[in-house]
Each structure stands twice: as structure tokens, then as C-alpha cells.
Amino acid sequence: GENVEQHPSTLSVQEGDSAVIKCTYSDSASNYFPWYKQELGKRPQLIIDIRSNVGEKKDQRIAVTLNKTAKHFSLHITETQPEDSAVYFCAASRGGGGFKTIFGAGTRLFVKA
Amino acid sequence: ETGVTQSPTHLIKTRGQQVTLRCSSQSGHNTVSWYQQALGQGPQFIFQYYREEENGRGNFPPRFSGLQFPNYSSELNVNALELDDSALYLCASSLEYGELFFGEGSRLTVL
Numbered sequence: 001g002e003n004v005e006q007h008p009s010t011l012s013v014q015e016g017d018s019a020v021i022k023c024t025y026s027d028s029a030s031n032y033f034p035w036y037k038q039e040l041g042k043r044p045q046l047i048i049d050i051r052s053n054v055g056e057k058k059d060q061r062i063a064v065t066l067n068k069t070a071k072h073f074s075l076h077i078t079e080t081q082p083e084d085s086a087v088y089f090c091a092a093s094r095g096g097g098g099f100k101t102i103f104g105a106g107t108r109l110f111v112k113a
Numbered sequence: 114e115t116g117v118t119q120s121p122t123h124l125i126k127t128r129g130q131q132v133t134l135r136c137s138s139q140s141g142h143n144t145v146s147w148y149q150q151a152l153g154q155g156p157q158f159i160f161q162y163y164r165e166e167e168n169g170r171g172n173f174p175p176r177f178s179g180l181q182f183p184n185y186s187s188e189l190n191v192n193a194l195e196l197d198d199s200a201l202y203l204c205a206s207s208l209e210y211g212e213l214f215f216g217e218g219s220r221l222t223v224l
Contacts, residue, residue: 044215089155097213101158
């Protein structure tokens with residue numbers, strides 16, 4: 001069945017450093033790749049997404065890259081701040097929220113001040 | 114515009130009991146997805162409803178069932194509760210090609 005693998009499970013960085021989280025997916029028909037941030041005790045919220053017709057997307061300090069051939073996609077956070085500390089989930093689906101969306105197991109990011 | 118709301122926020126049940134969780138989708142959204150999130154894990158897809166029909170299902174047994182109503186709100190029912198059913202149950206609404214908007218979740222504890 002469909003599967004999304006995410007690593008690392010835990011990531012600790014110094015404030016101002018960059019953080020990279022990597023995911024792989026198994027379903028070749030996946031074409032929509034969102035990233036969600038979940039703060040402690042709160043709901044997951046979308047921070048950025050990418051569709052398969054582009055290889056990279058950037059929004060201020062956050063960027064995502066996609067390699068469809070290798071079925072890899074990554075989240076890059078630059079100039080990390082303490083408020084970036086949270087759990088980040090990658091996900092994959094065949095179109096968007098109206099299609100089954102499979103999530104990775106999550107990466108707990110700690111940003112040390 | 115109201116967001117996704119879920120009820121109850123917390124509940125405690127015993128093994129063998131049944132539970133119903135409720136979700137009101139965001140205004141204008143016609144799709145509702147349900148996820149189970151165990152502690153320290155990613156959301157696991159249970160099933161999805163589109164215009165009152167089940168539109169996809171994950172690897173959950175038949176004792177997990179659901180409904181979607183004409184106003185696009187939804188229910189998740191779990192029968193014969195087991196200890197492993199203890200988790201945060203998240204509801205998310207969306208349009209077909211849009212992002213998922215999550216509710217705050219219902220935390221179920223099975224004793």
C-alpha cells in the first residue's frame with residue numbers, strides 16, 4: 001500500500017542554523033505533497049505544499065524540493081528560530097485534500113536559543 | 114467563516130464500549146477525512162467522505178465506521194473499543210484539490 005517515510009525522527013539545531021527534513025513516498029501516482037506543523041497540543045497546520053509540476057517552492061524561510069524520479073521531497077528551514085520548534089509532518093496524495101492523504105511519522109524539531 | 118470543530122474534546126471509555134465522535138467541517142468544504150494519531154506518531158488515515166459517500170478507507174477494521182450528513186458534517190463511530198484505540202482522533206475538511214484543515218481533535222482514552 002501507500003507509504004511515506006520521514007527522517008530524522010528528531011532534529012536539534014542551534015538558533016540561526018538550517019534544518020532539513022526528508023521524505024520518500026511509494027505511490028507513483030502521488031502529485032501533491034503538503035507539509036504540516038503541529039505544535040504541542042494543537043492541530044496540524046499547513047505550512048507549505050508543492051505539486052509535481054514544479055521542483056521547488058519557497059516561502060520566506062521555508063522551501064520544499066521535490067524529486068519525482070527518486071520519489072523524494074524535502075523541507076528546508078533557514079535561519080531557524082525558537083518558535084520553529086514543533087513536530088513537522090510530510091504527506092503525499094494524488095491531488096489534494098479530496099484524495100487519501102498519507103502522512104509520515106513526523107520529525108520533532110528543537111531549536112535551541 | 115468558521116473552522117473545523119470537533120466534539121467532544123476529551124472522553125474516557127472502557128473496553129467493549131462504543132463511541133461516537135463528531136465533526137463540523139469548514140464552511141464550503143464538501144470532503145471530510147478522519148485520522149487516528151497515536152502519541153508520538155503521524156496521523157493514520159481512517160476514511161474519507163465526499164458528498165455523503167465513503168470515498169476511501171485506510172487499514173482499519175469494520176468496527177470503525179462513519180457518516181457524512183447533507184450539511185457535510187460527519188461522525189466517526191467505533192464499536193467494541195480496544196485499549197489500542199486510545200489516541201487523538203482528528204477530523205479534517207477540504208475541497209477536492211485543496212489543503213486539509215484540521216480540527217483540534219478528540220482525545221479518546223480506553224481503560
